Amino acid sequence: MAFSVATNEHLIRSNIWSSKLKEVFLEDLVAMKWIDMVEDFPDGDTINIPSIGQAEVSDYAENRPVTYTAFDTGNFTFTISQYKQTGVYITNKMKQDSFYYEQLVAKFVPNMYRALAKQMEVDALKVGPDGQTPNDPNTINGAHHRFVSTQTSEVMGLKEFALATYALEMANAPMTNLVAIVDPSVEYTLKTQSNLTSLQFNPKWEGIMRDDLITGSKFSFSILGWDVYTSQNLKKSVNETIAGPDSSTSGAGVANLFFSAAPDARPFIGLVREQPHIDSEYNKDYQREEYVSTSRYGFGLWRPESLVTIITDTDQVV
Known part of the structure; x- marks a missing residue:
């Protein structure tokens, strides 16, 4: 008796299925640690937070009555505006027939938690740009707090970091814990700039820039006092013409965020009224x-x- 593939093809498994399931890679989530969480908001969905301004100073003349002025006051209204859900099911027939049933079910809970966490990240990172006035420099004390990059092709450069520093200084914001969250295209641009990688013009950054710019924590590098993190979840399609330093126009824009993360200066406020949790049950009607x-x-x-x-x-990554 002789055995060969030609005469015993039915004994050969021509299409083999692995016992493993391939999962997609997931980006790191970075935003939630920089949200100033509201603590005195036990019920309801809207809270009002009053604010006061500075005292005014005016000239005084001897033997004349003093001028009394009230502080400027304001009211910040914060609302729990997002109600999100994710759901999945598996039928009895699928459980009975699928070789991957146990692996699938084991992934349900972590994947659902992850999906909601990413949605929170996306919503947190767009609240800054959405809270500003679009197509406007959002000027505070003469400095622009929203502008299109001044560089050729609207890519990120050192000047933009300096302009961000200037804007915070003019607004009297604490110049500590400075954080920049940038798009991967920005990281690429900065990583390929010769004056950053060769250190030809920046010898004082040698200790900072010598290491690889990409790390598992998504901390990319420190530059001009800014700790730079990379995120794929920044608000995109921000195509604007702003009367900024060079009146530039973005065509494939992404909103990179520069801010002070000092405990009393964080620009973002938030509250999670209902933490993600899993409810499960058997539906007898749908089996x-x-x-x-x-x-x-x-x-x-x-x-x-x-x-x-x-x-x-x-769109300038080439």
């Missing part, structure tokens, strides 16, 4: 196991003077 997770939360631009939005184009 399936159902999993549901919901979450309620809200974010707002609390201190606009501590935030600078710099718009760059994402």
